[in-house]
Every structure is written in C-alpha cells, then in structure tokens.
Amino acid sequence: MRKLIVPAALSALVAGGLSLAAPKGDAAKGKETFEQCGVCHNVDNDEKKVGPSLKGLFKHAKLKNGKPVTDGNVLELINAGGNGMPSYKDILSDEEKANVIAYLKTV
Numbered sequence: 001m002r003k004l005i006v007p008a009a010l011s012a013l014v015a016g017g018l019s020l021a022a023p024k025g026d027a028a029k030g031k032e033t034f035e036q037c038g039v040c041h042n043v044d045n046d047e048k049k050v051g052p053s054l055k056g057l058f059k060h061a062k063l064k065n066g067k068p069v070t071d072g073n074v075l076e077l078i079n080a081g082g083n084g085m086p087s088y089k090d091i092l093s094d095e096e097k098a099n100v101i102a103y104l105k106t107v
C-alpha cells in the first residue's frame with residue numbers, strides 16, 4: 001500500500017510545483033503591466049524606441065539573442081535584462097511576468 005501512496009503524493013507535488021513555476025498569463029492584466037515596458041518598446045508599430053519594437057514578437061523566428069521565441073526564453077530575457085534593458089527579476093512577480101508574456105502574444 002505504502003509504495004502506491006508515495007508516488008501519487010510525489011506526482012501531486014511535482015504538478016503543483018510546475019504550475020507555480022509557470023502560471024497561466026492574463027493578457028488583459030499584462031497590458032497594464034506592459035505600460036512600464038512601453039517607455040522603451042513600441043507594440044503598435046515597428047519603430048525602435050530605446051529597445052526594439054515588440055510588435056509581433058511571438059511571430060518572429062528568433063529573438064535578437066538568437067534564441068527561439070518561446071515563453072521560457074522571453075521570461076529569461078525579462079529576468080536578465082542587459083544592453084540597456086532593466087532586469088525585471090525582482091521588479092515583477094512571476095504572475096506579472098506571465099501576464100506580460102501572454103499580452104506580448106497578442107501584439
């Protein structure tokens with residue numbers, strides 16, 4: 001009996017942990033959070049501001065750093081910043097970052 005219970009508890013833990021790591025984003029809330037990114041990034045035209053336009057980001061084949069445009073790679077970039085982009089690691093919550101990524105998929 002014991003042998004059966006332990007794996008079930010473990011897989012529940014893993015599933016819970018995974019959903020915490022990657023909360024599902026809310027694009028409408030992400031739009032509000034994006035206001036602070038909009039200082040440096042256009043989303044309604046292709047013109048560069050301080051940073052590159054993020055219009056159609058998820059339709060691009062690659063990020064400027066050469067990595068494919070995936071949720072994970074964009075999240076990594078938001079956390080890391082660099083080259084004039086601030087690091088949002090401690091500025092935004094995981095939920096806010098997920099919301100911003102969901103929003104970026106709509107522009």
Ligand code: HEC
Binds near residue numbers: 036037063083084100
């Ligand atoms: C102070 C200006 C500034 C702010 C604010 C800013 N960024 Fe940036 N961002 C940049 C710059 C500059 C780059 C280009 C970095 C490079 O060339 O490596 C960049 C690059 C990016 C990229 C990569 C684009 C690509 O095609 O590779 C993404 C995605 C991005 N920013 C998202 C965001 C998000 C989301 C926010 C808000 C949470 C934000 N940025 C806020 C300046 C900014």
